[in-house]
Amino acid sequence: MIPIFDVSSPRGALTLTLLVAALLTIAGSIGLAEPESTLPPPVEVNSGIRGINSEQPSDFYTYRLPVGTPLAVVLQSPIGSAVSQVGDPVEAAITQDFYIGSHIMISKKARLKGAVSFLELPIQGRNALMGVAFNQLLLQNGERIPIDSYIKTERPDHLWGGQLTPGTEFKRVTHRVLGLGTYNKTVLAGEREMGRHLQFLPGEHLRVILTRPITVVVPKSL
Numbered sequence: 001m002i003p004i005f006d007v008s009s010p011r012g013a014l015t016l017t018l019l020v021a022a023l024l025t026i027a028g029s030i031g032l033a034e035p036e037s038t039l040p041p042p043v044e045v046n047s048g049i050r051g052i053n054s055e056q057p058s059d060f061y062t063y064r065l066p067v068g069t070p071l072a073v074v075l076q077s078p079i080g081s082a083v084s085q086v087g088d089p090v091e092a093a094i095t096q097d098f099y100i101g102s103h104i105m106i107s108k109k110a111r112l113k114g115a116v117s118f119l120e121l122p123i124q125g126r127n128a129l130m131g132v133a134f135n136q137l138l139l140q141n142g143e144r145i146p147i148d149s150y151i152k153t154e155r156p157d158h159l160w161g162g163q164l165t166p167g168t169e170f171k172r173v174t175h176r177v178l179g180l181g182t183y184n185k186t187v188l189a190g191e192r193e194m195g196r197h198l199q200f201l202p203g204e205h206l207r208v209i210l211t212r213p214i215t216v217v218v219p220k221s222l
Helices: 010-029
Strands: 060-065 069-077 089-094 096-102 103-106 111-120 130-140 145-146 149-151 168-178 180-191 206-208 214-219
Touching: 060 103, 069 145, 089 130, 130 149, 145 168
Parallel strands: none
Antiparallel strands: 060 214, 069 089, 069 206, 089 111, 096 103, 111 130, 130 145, 149 206, 168 180
């Protein structure tokens, strides 16, 4: 039986207020009432193993090599216009440790991998033309980094060879110099000689220039 309170009297109003408070207390203890605040769900934090996008301490350094960075390498594969074909693999070794401050960013144990990218056989009057492109940097830990690069040569197109050959006949030519008079000089003229092949043996020192920035991540312990 539900008791009836005369809320018009002070005694009845007080009794009703106390009863409502007791009911709310019981509802909150059994989970029927909504809590005043809710904790946010846990957030999974990236371990930041490379020190990128993480506030946690990292055991790695991240470096960025800009366009134009030179790499001194020594050829490991024999190549030549007489024996090589376009696409033949070529490998070179870094000749010295590459430092940023006191940290070794690229070890001299690293390797460059690439291929013969251009080849024209010698012809009469011109030596052979040849090019190599390195497209991968293999670090000491086995990581492979794609690169774009060229080998510094005497030519603006970064190829080797292509020199004109001398003529095969001697000819006397008269030169006139203003204020000094004339003089004769013997030069090679006529048909030019047959061009020569190019050959590069292991141990040949090369200078490789990066044409695209690369990012290298190395442990702080090195």
